[in-house]
Amino acid sequence: MAEDVILRTEGLSKQFMGFYAVRDVSLSIRRHSIHALIGPNGAGKTTCFNLLTVSTPSTAGRIHYNGRDITRRDPASVAASGMVRSFQISAVFGQMTVLDNVRVALQRRAGGSFAFWRSVRTLDRHTPRARELLAAVNLDRYANELAANLSYGRKRALELATTLALDPEMILLDEPMAGLGHEDIGPITRLIARVAQQRTVLMVEHNMKVVAELCDRITVLQSGEILAEGNYDEISSNARVREAYVGGGAHA
Template sequence: MNEPFILEATGLSKQFRGFYAVKDVNLSVRRNTIHALIGPNGAGKTTCFNLLTTFLTPTAGTILFNGRDISRSDPATVASKGLVRSFQISAVFGQMTVLENVRVALQRKAGMTWAFWRRDKSLKVLDTRALELIEMVGLTRYVDTPAVSLSYGRKRVLELATTIALDPEMILLDEPMAGLGHEDIGPVMQIIRDVAKGRTILMVEHNMKVIAELCDRVTVLQSGQILAEGTYDEVSRDPAVIEAYVGGAND
């Protein structure tokens, strides 16, 4: 693909019973960058994120992924095209081991989605890649541990591993630092940096220090509309952004 932008939203709007949660948003995410979507509480970030990942259908506007209109598509279809979302709340199979969780994601990528009934031996072909991903996110010592036994932070990085297993071109992260202890934030940031190599990431995040260190570009929403856009340094000095964040800059 030669287009500089991998994801483009034009005139994106979502109305709920006469109220616009998102209105006339124009957003372009440059390929192979980490782009943040931020804003004070009630700014419309979650709705915008749900629209971009096709969990909601827009009232108006278009969304292009790799130049193709996905505005009226569905999450499974866009995932197959290379746009995958990671949720704010960890979504892993609790009774499966770390290895089994990653292998399930690899089964889907390999077209073996309905292979749960197969003998374990027949799925061993996926183990090499699964173990590589598990090592990448620092979970090697937990490879045979049921996911339910992991700490919250480790469940989050396991979910990242399962997301990467789908080999997406673009990953959308919904508050990846939410609920993490201070000691987990640095390692998860490094994992995101590693994941971003050769990929595009769009993330909703409240931790401004994380955004300052990780993100190439930042879009600020307020009341469902874009308030500012630019580098972190640019938007953090914008008077309108400062006013919007009074009393909540460190949320």
Template sequence: MADYILQAEGLTKQFSGFTAVSDVSLSLERGTIHALIGPNGAGKTTCFNLLTKFLKPSAGEIRLNGRDITGLSPDAVARLGMVRSFQISAVFPQLTVLENVRLAVQRRRGGSFDFWRSKGVLRDLEPRALELVEAVGLEDVADVTAEALSYGRKRALELATTLALDPEIMLLDEPMAGMGHEDIGRITNLIRTAAQGRTVLLVEHNLGVVANLCDRITVLMRGEVLAEGDYATVSKDPRVIEAYIGSAGHA
């Protein structure tokens, strides 16, 4: 019997009479990498924001490890071990790579950010912060401010700060958006490494990345689940082919 970490049933979101997501049911098996894909306007971002509690559903239920989290806030869900990233890199530009990661490590402790504490206290956090910096391949720029990093390296830094929270499940919103070819392979490998011992849900437009990285895929179309399965299955589904080719044809 499958062990599901995150489940949604009948998820629906309406905006002033417009239904952006309609009766979506989704189950993420623990320890897998699951993709949410679909053509533009399919409802992926709305569904993602519902799952991460940045939007309140009009109907439906969301469960994390069997617990109903439908009415919880994003920060409450994060404390339960579900952490998300954003399409736009969310780092502190004036802080160094190491300082960004160290702040995230401090947040994981569950207390304040310790701005008034001694440098000795902060230094105690550096071994873990350095470990994470090295894990995403940024050790050579640990003392460089985030604003000076390339786009791909900023996304790697964001992944390090996400991992600093030690999430049980990570939800990544278009992690390859805006990246050049040279960065895509590196970030794909980082996500694969980060997923060890965790569950990952990602929204992604790059179907090559999805094929290479994901165990299971849910395809949305007009706010509804169109197909679900591994890449070999969904890529051959006539409805999925029509959704993508038809979308491209009307662009």
């Protein structure tokens, strides 16, 4: 194959009472790439994410993940197959320590559930891997801190650690920079870059500086349809894209 595609959609559409939120979207996401989905407010980006993870059923079109049709599968089985939207499985429990948040996520990956009455010994077997994941997201020194006491940016890093605990092959990130202070954007950007070295990342993001720094390919949505696709230089110089952003009032 000329390219190794991990996720492909064909004519993906979602209609609500005669209104198309997403219409005829055909995507090809290359394995081990970082692919951005951008567009003005109301362009259909979040609905598209909901369709890809089958948490919202599509009106038309097909979704293929690793060559298998997942269009009519349930969200839990899609997540178990390796494609995870971060908020679907990441659980940050404020009154638990940072370490225990990750150990509980690892317990679920091992076939357990979020059962807090399990013995300490059961969770202890996940401690070495949990510490590795915390180190990977630069949270190892906060292992014994209550998650509620973390800054917003560190909570986002913890969410990513709990996501990685399930060892997903592909991660969908919905506006990972939203709500972050300026001092947190750089560390989270570098963290996503490290995560993507062995995984595929599809992200919705409004911060164009982050998109330019991270993303190999960009798909632009407008009114639920694909307006343009290409690398950052191609997208940023596209007159139709510039007009869509100016007209839509979205910030770049």
